[in-house]
Amino acid sequence: MTSALLRAEGIGVRFGGVHALRDVSVDVRPGEVCGLIGPNGAGKTTLFDVLSGIRRPDAGGIEYAGTDITRRSPVWRARHGIRRTFQRQQLFGQLTVADNLVVAQDWRGGPRRGARGHRERAAAVLHECGLDALAGSYAGALPVGQARMVELARALADPPRVLLLDEPASGTTAEERRQIAAVVRHAADEENCAVLLVEHNVAFVMELCSRVVVLDLGRVLAEGTPAGVRADPAVREAYLGAAAGTGSQAGAYTAPAEAECDQAPDR
Structure with missing residues (x-):
């Protein structure tokens, strides 16, 4: 075991x-x-x-x-x-859904060192979670069910x-x-x-x-x-x-x- x-x-x-x-x-x-x-x-x-x-x-x-x-x-x-x-829910309501996932990765190097990689990872996780269409939406405007999924996606953004x-x-x-x-x-x-x-x-x-x-x-x-x-x-x-x-x-x-x-x- x-x-x-x-x-x-x-x-x-x-x-x-x-x-x-x-x-x-x-x-x-x-x-x-x-x-x-x-x-x-x-x-x-x-x-x-x-x-x-x-x-x-x-x-x-x-x-x-x-x-x-x-x-x-x-x-x-x-x-x-x-x-x-x-x-x-603890989402950053004034950020987009995609940016919520990018922020979760920023501690690894921030925008200068990892912006492209962070965006690519965010896009991959959003796709896995069925959230592609919401990438540009503001997190604070989402209904409860979608917000729950975004919060889960953010937890997965940095593996x-x-x-x-x-x-x-x-x-x-x-x-x-x-x-x-x-x-x-x-x-x-x-x-x-x-x-x-x-x-x-x-x-x-x-x-x-x-x-x-x-x-x-x-x-x-x-x-x-x-x-x-x-x-x-x-x-x-x-x-x-x-x-x-x-x-x-x-x-x-x-x-x-x-x-x-x-x-x-x-x-």
Whole structure:
């Protein structure tokens, strides 16, 4: 089995007296698409903040390609191949779609040294993502689904080793979700990228991912294949509560294979 490229071990995060994460361990391997699911408040976005360097954990550590990067900055991580998208889109709205992808590469040399190469790479990624026709459009004017794809394209513009995708299917149509899934699969299969994604659309996760990790109340509740997680009684209880209709997520989860839970962002 391929060794993990990015590994979180024993992660703990507290906000005052509240434990957002307790002893959480998660890893992702090259060529793998791994899903991270759980009810609102489970700690999914907090874990992404730790993995991307936005938040330093109170306990545990992060290892990348065999090196401890727990204290490394978000900029260091991005420049070494760990890329992230966000729940709330972070595009440069006053730049064109193409320029959003060029900017993502500028740290490698800027316009004097790499303008032509950056443009060529941007055009290739836009074509791969089906965005050729939008290259000259301003990113701030795009509808949600197209903006999600542009954000994914920008993360791919400078070839990543790890992709952290925070709700990439949120607000998208069924066709847009299929396109996003195809691009993510290509990154994993053809570029050997390690992909970890958070998503409330459970059907999207179960179809796309080869492995699923479930968080609940800041702890890892279950981990395994989509089929195994789908059948786990503890996972069903985490979404439904001890008895149907009594849990905080009652009605949001019937079975992961069919459910599409468009819930509010959680921290």
